[in-house]
Amino acid sequence: MSVATTTTNTTVLAGRLWAPPSERTQAVVRTAALVLGFALLTAALAQFRIHLGFTPVPITGQTLGVLLAGGALGWRLGAASQLVYFLLGLIGLPFYAGGKGGWTNGTGGTFGYFIGFIVAAALIGYLAERRQDRNVLSCWAAMAFGSVIVYVCGAGWLALKYNYPIATGDVNPEIIGDQNAISSGVTPFLIGDFVKLVLAGAMLPAAWAIADRSAPPTE
Secondary structure, eight states: OOHHHHHHHSHHHHHHHHHHHHHHHHHHHHHHHHHHHHHHHHHHTTTTTTTTTTTSSESSHHHHHHHHHHHHOOOOHHHHHHHHHHHEEEEEESGGGGGBBBBBTTTTTTTTHHHHHHHHHHHHHHHTTTTTTTTTHHHHHHHHHHHHHHHHHHHHHHHHHHOOSSSSOSSHHHHHTOEEEEOOOOOOOOHHHHHHHHHHHHHHHHHHHHHHSSSOOOO
């Protein structure tokens, strides 16, 4: 199979923009560069944050990196990029929101979201490989599914770690007042995540359109 054929048949954006080389060493370098590049993108976006006093989880830009990683890389590399992001922060690099890192920050209130990032990138990547990122509406739907995964994992961990009720009730008023996993881990982020979902859902189809127009004609 020629390089031109490989480029034509790629199913994710990264494959169209940077075709997988036939030589093994170059392929490994390409894979590492893509995974690390999107891990660094997520880390950079994580530094844009708004801290809310009533929840241990700040609003950040990092979920935009998650959505783009899954859509651009596919399920394997998308999930790998978010796993690398999580692990690099876990060993102490200042990659988490607010330039934080280390074991305590990685396994604290945001741990469920980190797991959700990996799963969401894999889901979005799976849908992207099935061409759900080629038009705005289907791409928005894929991004919405990914965002739901992040919420489920994040709120679930808050409920487990802090003994929060899921949606209603009050287990320990002296500690958490009237908070629950939904009000602390989902509701505050809906507007911000909706904006990021809309951005990512528009950026990927636009990038595909540009890549398709600039691709060399095939015989």
